[in-house]
Amino acid sequence: MFQIKPILSMLMRNKSGPLLLLIQIILSVAIVANASFIIAERVGLIARESGIVESEVFDLTVYNFDESIIAHEQNLIDVEIIRNLDGVKAATSSSMTPLSGGGWSSNFSYGTSEEERKDTPNAALYYGDEQMLSTLGVKLIEGRNFYPDEVSSGGPELASLAIVSADFAKDTFGDEPAIGQVMYRGNIGDQPMKIIGVVERLQSAWVDYSNINRSVILNTELGSAFTRFLVRADESAIADLKEAIPAALHKEHPNRVVSGFTTITEHRNSSYRDHELMATVLSMMVVLLLLITSLGLAGMVMFNIERRTKQIGTRRALGAKKRDIVSFFLVENYLLCLVGGLLGGLIAVQLGQQLMTLYSLPKLELIYPIATVAGLLVLTTIAVILPAQKAAKISPATATRSV
Numbered sequence: 265m266f267q268i269k270p271i272l273s274m275l276m277r278n279k280s281g282p283l284l285l286l287i288q289i290i291l292s293v294a295i296v297a298n299a300s301f302i303i304a305e306r307v308g309l310i311a312r313e314s315g316i317v318e319s320e321v322f323d324l325t326v327y328n329f330d331e332s333i334i335a336h337e338q339n340l341i342d343v344e345i346i347r348n349l350d351g352v353k354a355a356t357s358s359s360m361t362p363l364s365g366g367g368w369s370s371n372f373s374y375g376t377s378e379e380e381r382k383d384t385p386n387a388a389l390y391y392g393d394e395q396m397l398s399t400l401g402v403k404l405i406e407g408r409n410f411y412p413d414e415v416s417s418g419g420p421e422l423a424s425l426a427i428v429s430a431d432f433a434k435d436t437f438g439d440e441p442a443i444g445q446v447m448y449r450g451n452i453g454d455q456p457m458k459i460i461g462v463v464e465r466l467q468s469a470w471v472d473y474s475n476i477n478r479s480v481i482l483n484t485e486l487g488s489a490f491t492r493f494l495v496r497a498d499e500s501a502i503a504d505l506k507e508a509i510p511a512a513l514h515k516e517h518p519n520r521v522v523s524g525f526t527t528i529t530e531h532r533n534s535s536y537r538d539h540e541l542m543a544t545v546l547s548m549m550v551v552l553l554l555l556i557t558s559l560g561l562a563g564m565v566m567f568n569i570e571r572r573t574k575q576i577g578t579r580r581a582l583g584a585k586k587r588d589i590v591s592f593f594l595v596e597n598y599l600l601c602l603v604g605g606l607l608g609g610l611i612a613v614q615l616g617q618q619l620m621t622l623y624s625l626p627k628l629e630l631i632y633p634i635a636t637v638a639g640l641l642v643l644t645t646i647a648v649i650l651p652a653q654k655a656a657k658i659s660p661a662t663a664t665r666s667v
Contacts, residue, residue, distance in 0.1 A: 293608025315465030317401030336487025351501025388468030
C-alpha cells in the first residue's frame with residue numbers, strides 16, 4: 265500500500281505538469297458545476313406543466329376589414345361556426361394564447377375601503393366565455409364555470425366575474441378561500457369582479473415571466489376587428505381543420521383574413537427554443553471540459569510511466585505487486601482531483617454568487633460542485649487505470665538492465 269508522502273514528493277519534483285493539471289481541474293469544477301446548475305434550471309423550466317391539453321389546442325386569428333361588420337356580433341357568429349365543424353371539441357375567442365410570447369397582464373385591488381386596499385400580484389389576463397375552460401382543458405378544482413348568460417360581449421369594462429389559477433389565489437389571499445372574493449380594476453369600488461372558480465394550473469403567454477402560473481379569466485368576449493380564437497380538437501382532425509375553418513368563415517363572410525393555426529405545443533417549442541439552445545451548448549461544454557481534464561490526467565500518467573520506468577521496475581524488484589503500482593497512480597490522481605475539486609468548489613460558489621447577482625439566477629446548490637467532483641473522480645479513474653495497468657506490467661528485469 266503506497267503512502268501519500270512519497271507521492272507528494274514525486275509530484276513536487278516536477279511541479280509544472282501537476283500544477284497546470286491542478287489549475288485545469290479547478291477551472292473545470294468551477295465551470296462545470298455552474299453550467300450543470302444552469303442546465304438543470306433550464307430543463308426544469310422547460311418541463312413545467314402548463315395545465316393545458318397542449319397537443320389538442322391551437323389558435324387562429326381573424327381580421328375583419330369590412331367596415332360594415334359589427335365586430336362583437338360577427339365574433340359570436342364565427343365561434344359558433346367553428347364549434348359546429350367536425351372534430352372540434354370546444355372553441356372560444358380569447359385575448360391571448362398561452363405560451364405564445366404575447367398577451368395581456370394586469371393587477372387588481374381588493375379590500376373593503378381605500379384605506380384597507382391591497383394590490384394583487386401581476387397576473388396574465390384572459391378574456392373568454394363559458395367554453396374557455398373546456399377549450400384549454402384546464403382542471404376546475406373549486407367553484408364553478410361561467411354560465412352562458414353571464415358572458416358579456418364587448419369591451420373589458422363589462423367583466424364582472426373571474427376564474428383564477430390556484431397560484432394566483434394562494435399568492436393573493438393566502439389560506440383564505442378565494443371563492444367569493446371581490447377584486448376591482450382600479451380603486452376600491454371600480455368595476456367589481458367576483459371570483460367564482462379556481463383552476464389547478466393555467467400558465468401565461470410568457471415563459472420567462474416570474475408570475476407564469478398566475479392567471480385570471482374574465483367573463484367577456486372582446487369585440488374588435490382583429491380577433492383571436494382558441495380551438496380544441498381531436499389531434500387527427502387538426503390538419504383538416506386548418507383547411508375547413510378558413511373555408512367556413514369565408515363562406516359566411518368573404519371580407520376577412522384568417523391566419524395563424526399554431527398549436528400550443530408549437531408555441532411552447534418556439535418560446536423555449538433559447539432555453540433548449542443554452543442547455544445544449546452548456547451540455548456540450550461540460551462534456552468537453554470533463555473529457556479534456558480526463559485526457560490531461562491520462563497524458564500525465566503516460567508521461568510519468570516513461571519517466572519512471574526504472575523506478576517502477578525497481579519497486580517491482582523489491583516486491584511491489586501490480587496492484588501496488590496501479591494504486592500509486594490512482595492515489596496520485598485522487599490527490600490532484602480532491603485538492604482541485606475543493607478549490608474549484610469554492611470558486612464555483614463565488615462564481616454562482618456573481619451569476620445570481622448579474623443574471624437573477626437562483627443560488628447555486630452545493631450538490632452541484634460535489635457531484636462534479638464525484639463525476640470527475642469516476643472519469644479520471646477510468647482515464648488513469650489503463651495506463652496505470654500498463655505501468656504495472658513493467659518487469660523487474662527492466663530495472664536491472666538499466667542499472
